[in-house]
Amino acid sequence: MLSNSRYTVAIHILTLLAYNETEALTSEFIASSVNTNPVVIRRILASLRKAGIVSSQGGPGGGWCLAERPEQVTLRHIYRIMNPDALFPLHPAEPNQNCPVGRSIQELLTKRFVVAQRALEDSLGAASIADLVKEVS
Numbered sequence: 301m302l303s304n305s306r307y308t309v310a311i312h313i314l315t316l317l318a319y320n321e322t323e324a325l326t327s328e329f330i331a332s333s334v335n336t337n338p339v340v341i342r343r344i345l346a347s348l349r350k351a352g353i354v355s356s357q358g359g360p361g362g363g364w365c366l367a368e369r370p371e372q373v374t375l376r377h378i379y380r381i382m383n384p385d386a387l388f389p390l391h392p393a394e395p396n397q398n399c400p401v402g403r404s405i406q407e408l409l410t411k412r413f414v415v416a417q418r419a420l421e422d423s424l425g426a427a428s429i430a431d432l433v434k435e436v437s
Contacts, residue, residue, distance in 0.1 A: 307378065313344060313345065314354070327363075353378075373429040374424065375427045376421045387416070388416070394406075
């Protein structure tokens with residue numbers, strides 16, 4: 301399960317960039333909106349840049365901007381970038397195969413976890429950064 305706020309901060313960053321679409325934003329400006337340290341913002345922006353969602357420009361007037369249209373960036377896309385691991389990871393040690401529960405539990409859970417993961421991602425896929433920008437008041 302999600303154990304940190306990187307995903308929600310990434311959504312905040314991308315919504316802010318889309319909202320201010322005509323100007324590049326510095327990591328300091330973004331950090332002031334999120335109310336966190338610019339280093340945290342730069343780490344998340346690095347992940348988003350690697351995925352091709354944001355770009356940066358140096359020098360005076362430089363900063364960060366969206367590299368994709370906000371309509372194309374879904375919450376599912378961001379989720380997959382920020383959370384590449386399974387939502388419900390199985391225990392790393394193989395259960396005792398001599399126990400009826402141990403012999404069956406991973407397969408039983410995997411079936412259910414796949415369904416849950418799909419439902420989550422389908423729901424997140426229905427919303428884009430552009431949708432969030434429209435709702436900003």
